[in-house]
Amino acid sequence: MKDAYLRVRSLITALVLLVVTSMSAQAQEGADGFLSNLHSFRVSNYMALDAxxxxxxxxxxxxxxxxxxxxNAANDAMNNLTGSDSTAxxxxxxNSLNQEFDKFKNLMRDNINDVRNRGYPDLRLVSDMANQALTMNEKATELYRIAQESSQTETSPRVEAARSAAVKMAQMMAKYSVRTNSSVAQTFQGSDLEVPLDEQARQLDKLLASVAQGDNSPELKATLDDxxxxxxxxxxxxxxxNENNVGFVIDRYSKGILDGLATTIRLLKGNA
Incomplete structure (x- = not known):
């Protein structure tokens, strides 16, 4: 009888521990999911601008x-953020970030309509959109930092470096694209407040070096090498x-890097 009682008590203790562990895992997943949506929001907006x-x-x-x-990807991420139970x-x-996003979407719509209706962009509107994109993404980056500090979830430095590298790559793609496109290249070079492209490239060097530091599984090593x-x-x-550079090749390889960084983040989180 006593043995049966001890077995029941041990089973209950194990179940309680399982529930606590599960709740802790869910809390960490929820906090990191919030950061993941903020990350997706930033990358997706730069991809839209590049396009x-x-x-x-x-x-x-x-x-x-x-x-x-x-x-749409940025909109989904924003909806996930505003609908989240997170207190990060x-x-x-x-609401402040959503308002900046609404301004960006409205400017994007107006700029698209200009090209479709007139056949060429309104450079003033393009400039407004570029500056709004920078303002919005600077706010998203600041809120990412705040959320990271308040979420009480310790994220891997390599995951954070990979996310930062992805944002940098997407930002560089948009900057490179505006310099390559013949319709706006001569009179418009993107936001006046952006870091020069060569400096951004050197920043990406450092971020990729940080991502590569550490023990790697064969799959992760192959992804990083690629x-x-x-x-x-x-x-x-x-x-x-250089004007002789082939824009579509740069675009294809840059997107390949973004895909690789997304895989890297998944693998690093899976190994955590």
């Missing part, structure tokens, strides 16, 4: 679809811009 600059020169339907995909950010902070290989292939084009 717009290419669209402004071609009016291509496929490129327009890329803009829509980027905005206040309602006022999220990222570094792609980056070395296009790095010179970002640092020493």
């Amino acid at each position: 717009y600059y290419r669209f402004s020169g071609t009016g291509d339907t496929d490129t327009l679809n890329e803009i829509v995909q980027g905005i 950010l206040s309602e006022e902070e999220l 990222i570094i290989s792609k980056w070395q292939f296009i790095r010179g084009s970002y640092i020493n811009y």
Whole structure:
């Protein structure tokens, strides 16, 4: 009888520990999910901006679809943030970011309509949109830092470096795209407040080095090697811009780096 009682008590204790462990894991997953949505929001908006600059020169339907995909992805991330139970950010902070996003979406719509209706962009509106994108993403970056500090979830330095590298890569793509596109390159070079492209490339060097530091599984090593290989292939084009560079090659390799960084983040989180 006593043995049965002890077995029942041990079972109850084990179940309680399982519940506590599960709740802790869910809390960590929820906090990191919040950060993941903020990360996705930042990258997706830059991808939409990059696609717009290419669209402004071609009016291509496929490129327009890329803009829509980027905005939709950012919109999904924002909806996840505002609908989250997380207390990492206040309602006022999220509303403020959402308002900046609404301004960006409205400017994107107006700029798309200009290209579709007139066949060329309104450079004043393009400049407004670029500056709004920078303002919005600076706010998102600041809120990411605040959320990271308040979430009480310790995130891997390598995951954070990979996320920062992805944001930097997407930002550079948009900057490179505006310099390549013939419709706006001569009179518009993006936001006046942005860090020069060659300096951004050197910042990416350091971030990728941070991501690569540590023990790697065979799959992770292969992914990192592929990222570094792609980056070395296009790095010179970002640092020493040249009119003879092939824009679609830079775009394809840059997107490959973003895909690789997304895989890297997944693998690093899986090994945590």
